[in-house]
Amino acid sequence: MSVDSLLIECLLSPERAATLAPAEWESLVCQGQAAGLLGRLLVALESSGRLEQVPPAPRRHLEWTRVVIESQKRAVRWEADCLRRALADLEQPFVLLKGAAYVLAGLPAAQGRLFGDVDILVAREELATAEALLERHGWVGAKPDAYDQRYFRDWMHELPPLRHGARGTILDVHHGLLPVTARLKPDADRLRRAARPIPGEEGLWTLAPVDMVLHAACHLFHEGEFQRGLRDLMDLDSLLRHFGSEPGFWADLIPRAREMDLGRPLHYALRTSACLLATPIAPEVLEASNADGPPALLASLMDQLFLRVLGGGEERADRAAAFFLYLRAHAQRMPPHLLLPHLARKSWRALFGLEADSAP
Amino acid sequence: MIVADLSPEELRGRLGGAGLSLRVGAYLFRIHSPLEPVARGLALMYPDYPLAPEGEFADFPVRVMPGRFLRRWLQPQARFLANGHLPFKPMPTCQALPLLEWGLNWCVSNKVFDRLVIHSAVLERKGLALLLPGSPGAGKSTLCAALAYSGWRLLSDELTLADLGVPRVYPLPRPISLKNRSIGILKEYAPGAVCSEPVHDTSKGSVALMRAPADSVARALEPALPRWVVFPRYVAGASSDLRPLSRGIAFMRLAEQGFNYGLLGRAGFDALSDLVDGCDCHEFRYSRLEEAVALLGALDG
Numbered sequence: 001m002s003v004d005s006l007l008i009e010c011l012l013s014p015e016r017a018a019t020l021a022p023a024e025w026e027s028l029v030c031q032g033q034a035a036g037l038l039g040r041l042l043v044a045l046e047s048s049g050r051l052e053q054v055p056p057a058p059r060r061h062l063e064w065t066r067v068v069i070e071s072q073k074r075a076v077r078w079e080a081d082c083l084r085r086a087l088a089d090l091e092q093p094f095v096l097l098k099g100a101a102y103v104l105a106g107l108p109a110a111q112g113r114l115f116g117d118v119d120i121l122v123a124r125e126e127l128a129t130a131e132a133l134l135e136r137h138g139w140v141g142a143k144p145d146a147y148d149q150r151y152f153r154d155w156m157h158e159l160p161p162l163r164h165g166a167r168g169t170i171l172d173v174h175h176g177l178l179p180v181t182a183r184l185k186p187d188a189d190r191l192r193r194a195a196r197p198i199p200g201e202e203g204l205w206t207l208a209p210v211d212m213v214l215h216a217a218c219h220l221f222h223e224g225e226f227q228r229g230l231r232d233l234m235d236l237d238s239l240l241r242h243f244g245s246e247p248g249f250w251a252d253l254i255p256r257a258r259e260m261d262l263g264r265p266l267h268y269a270l271r272t273s274a275c276l277l278a279t280p281i282a283p284e285v286l287e288a289s290n291a292d293g294p295p296a297l298l299a300s301l302m303d304q305l306f307l308r309v310l311g312g313g314e315e316r317a318d319r320a321a322a323f324f325l326y327l328r329a330h331a332q333r334m335p336p337h338l339l340l341p342h343l344a345r346k347s348w349r350a351l352f353g354l355e356a357d358s359a360p
Numbered sequence: 361m362i363v364a365d366l367s368p369e370e371l372r373g374r375l376g377g378a379g380l381s382l383r384v385g386a387y388l389f390r391i392h393s394p395l396e397p398v399a400r401g402l403a404l405m406y407p408d409y410p411l412a413p414e415g416e417f418a419d420f421p422v423r424v425m426p427g428r429f430l431r432r433w434l435q436p437q438a439r440f441l442a443n444g445h446l447p448f449k450p451m452p453t454c455q456a457l458p459l460l461e462w463g464l465n466w467c468v469s470n471k472v473f474d475r476l477v478i479h480s481a482v483l484e485r486k487g488l489a490l491l492l493p494g495s496p497g498a499g500k501s502t503l504c505a506a507l508a509y510s511g512w513r514l515l516s517d518e519l520t521l522a523d524l525g526v527p528r529v530y531p532l533p534r535p536i537s538l539k540n541r542s543i544g545i546l547k548e549y550a551p552g553a554v555c556s557e558p559v560h561d562t563s564k565g566s567v568a569l570m571r572a573p574a575d576s577v578a579r580a581l582e583p584a585l586p587r588w589v590v591f592p593r594y595v596a597g598a599s600s601d602l603r604p605l606s607r608g609i610a611f612m613r614l615a616e617q618g619f620n621y622g623l624l625g626r627a628g629f630d631a632l633s634d635l636v637d638g639c640d641c642h643e644f645r646y647s648r649l650e651e652a653v654a655l656l657g658a659l660d661g
Contacts, residue, residue: 030421030443057388057417067473161492302502328465 005311007031008230011040012278014048023045025058028092036231038065039112061268065114072115076103077140079118079169086137090130093205095121095195097174101206102235105198109238113231117161117170121207123192124175131159131173138165145347157188177262179333184222186260191215209243210256217269218262221306222332226322229310236269237277243278254328256286272306364407372399381412385521385532385580387472390418393456395438398424401457404556405535405569410579415566420467424460426453442467450627455559458567461537465518469619475520475521475530475625476631479617482520482529488587489495489529489660491520493617496564499594499646502542503568506649507523507656509550514576515584516610524624524631527638528583533576535569543568549649588659589614589641592652602644610641 006028009051010017032038040060045051047228054062080100097119119242122130122279142163143149146316152160157176164171194208207215216239220232243249257266267289273279274286293299308321330343368375374380375398379390380510391402412418415631420442427437427450437450437550440463447466451459458581468479480493481504490512501517508514515531517561522529535556538546543558543566550570558568590602614632621628640659 021415023415026417026421029417033443034445055417061419061471064471064473067624067627068445071625074625 004029007037007041007246008276008311010046011037011234011293014041014044014050016316017041017045018050018053018282022055023233025055029058036114036228037234038062039069039114040231040234041112042066042069043112069112069114073103073110075102075167075169076115076118079164079167079171080104080204082137082164082167083118083120083171086133086139087130088203089133090122090126092123092126092192093195093203094130095192095205095207097121097199097207098219098235101212104201104204105206108242109235111238113235116228117172119172119174121174121188121192124188127159127173134162134171134173139163139171140165142170149341155295173313177215177260178222182222182333184218184261184264184332186214186218186262190246190260208244209239210247210252211260213239213243213253213269214257214260214262214266214267217257218265221265221268221272222262222329226309228323233269233273233277233310237273237279240270240279240281250282250285254285254292254351257289258292262295263289267292268302270304271303272310275303276307276310361411362407363402363409363410363411368399368403371403375399375402375454378414379418381414381416382406383412383580384464385530387419387468387532388412388416389467390421391424392422393424393460393489393652394457395424395426395452395453397438397456401460401556401569404554405457405571407571408574412534417446420471421658422460422463422467424456424463440466445525445563451562455562455567457556457569458537458559458562459529459563461535461569464534468519468521473620473623474524475629476524476621476635477619478520478522478621479549479619480519480520480614481517482515482584483507484515484531484584485512485657486661488586489515489584490588490590490656490659491529491586492590492592493520493614494592497539499542501536501538502546502594503592503646503649503652503656505536505538505546505553506549506653508536508576509553510574510653511657513579513584514572514597519619522586522631522635523583527586527634529586529635530583531576531580533572533580535571538568538570540565545649546570579606581594586635586639587661588656589636589639590644590656592640592644592646594647595645596647598647600648600651601654603643605613605641605643606643607636607639611636 006024010028032041042065045054096104099113099115100118139162140213140296142161149160152158156176159173162171163203177186178184180234189210195205196208198204198206216232220229225233257263270281270286270289276282294302305321305325308318309325375392376394379392381388381390423441425439425441426432427439429448431437436453437455438453438459439446440448440459442463448462464606478493480491481500483490483504492500492504504517514533515529516533517536519532520529521532547555555572556569558566560566591613611632618628
């Protein structure tokens with residue numbers, strides 16, 4: 001199935017951007033903004049020497065994004081430094097996840113990437129200590145609502161988000177990979193045991209390369225967080241391209257996924273990334289991963305759904321696909337007797353306009 | 361071509377179709393909305409604004425749309441969307457025009473990063489700019505409206521856009537947003553100015569918009585040199601009192617009012633330093649507009 005996305009096309013072949021009419025530039029910038037990928041577009045254009053050819057009006061938007069990205073990188077580094085000091089008393093080191101890890105470890109996945117929150121992983125048995133230490137250093141609960149608190153504390157694999165009182169930054173403290181209520185049960189302790197210190201960044205750790213890929217895959221293909229789906233897929237693509245040249249990476253990937261109970265999310269991740277972003281993955285790796293895929297009929301349906309949703313289409317069928325994947329993700333997170341009341345509550349809030357960020 | 365060249369049907373046709381592409385200062389806004397208060401408000405408040413030809417790149421495509429589900433009919437709501445994103449809670453449909461105004465401000469203050477964007481009114485006289493920063497309710501828009509109709513050129517009643525390289529501020533002339541009692545006061549002060557019907561019970565109380573003077577719309581690309589920073593405070597019945605303020609304190613207060621000051625890092629610090637260095641800074645207590653306008657008009661160039 002081909003995906004009709006100007007954004008993906010231009011990310012993969014920046015030379016295409018040189019041929020765009022002003023109206024097409026507008027949709028490209030809009031798509032890039034909505035997907036959180038304008039920075040990646042900037043990097044793609046710049047590294048292929050095409051930025052000069054971008055007309056001034058869209059160019060200005062790309063330059064605005066550069067400022068935001070530089071600022072966010074500064075902020076993430078500063079945040080990591082504050083975390084290192086705040087959590088120095090933990091017995092087991094905490095691990096940086098996702099964007100923060102990419103920046104601190106200097107991975108190509110950080111280039112042009114926009115950030116939301118900072119995510120860390122701590123040992124489950126030290127969760128209470130970590131929370132107390134963070135509170136002492138100025139982090140407070142960002143969701144004081146009793147229902148949200150219970151939702152996170154009883155069912156999720158992370159604390160309710162914390163906000164730093166002075167800096168306003170949001171921190172997600174994970175103790176697992178997937179919700180406590182999920183059917184798949186990856187063991188987070190194994191991840192932490194394989195974690196590596198970041199060279200030159202004392203006290204800061206990242207996941208091992210294969211685990212970084214698995215975490216990204218499970219975030220996207222299990223958790224179903226598709227608002228920034230394409231951005232997360234670009235992360236995956238970038239991690240695979242970067243670590244793919246390390247000896248042993250490909251050989252370890254699939255066995256590790258099976259050991260972590262994450263064979264299925266990895267299967268979807270590899271297929272979708274190869275198909276949508278032309279990620280170089282050896283045919284024998286894809287072949288081996290097929291053993292973790294769903295039965296053939298379901299497999300082609302799932303391919304269609306992921307390609308539709310991540311391709312960023314706006315047609316009725318694309319939106320239906322997104323809705324279906326949203327339900328699927330929730331069904332995987334929790335059993336029905338917990339899920340139905342939760343979704344009913346969310347719909348109620350949405351209906352009465354309680355979902356937007358703020359009043360003007 | 362300007363907005364006033366469109367017939368009421370053409371205006372509504374564009375708003376409901378390809379969008380109304382308005383040039384405001386250095387930015388192109390494309391507005392979509394099927395809502396009547398938006399069409400009426402734009403016709404009244406934006407007649408002198410240039411229209412961009414179809415197919416041109418819009419910096420900020422925005423929509424003001426009806427509420428979803430039941431809220432289309434039941435206590436109908438308007439929603440402001442910038443590229444699909446909903447920065448504010450929906451508001452009653454009758455408040456759609458102020459909602460659009462807040463939305464357009466949101467676009468500039470959240471997306472523009474090659475300017476230091478300060479929450480401050482700004483006006484110009486003989487090439488020199490006067491900044492009126494202030495917390496909401498301090499009376500900055502009231503004073504700004506009075507000055508804009510007393511020989512000063514309005515650059516903006518809400519957002520000061522400062523250059524990051526040279527001391528210079530750029531216009532973003534848009535209607536002035538008047539709140540509560542200042543609506544009546546300004547109608548009396550500038551009876552010739554066109555105002556929208558006040559909308560009541562918004563999160564900021566009653567709001568009416570006052571059209572930006574045609575001259576300031578026509579000169580929307582002409583920057584000015586920052587010369588004065590005045591922090592106004594309306595105190596009922598008080599006599600006017602203009603006091604010098606140290607540049608250091610003015611700097612700190614302006615930084616607090618900077619939307620992207622923190623994000624710009626060093627560049628923001630340098631730009632604000634340069635701006636403040638070239639300015640005389642004052643605190644200003646006032647109650648009578650005529651007196652206030654005369655005092656500010658007498659500031660040394």
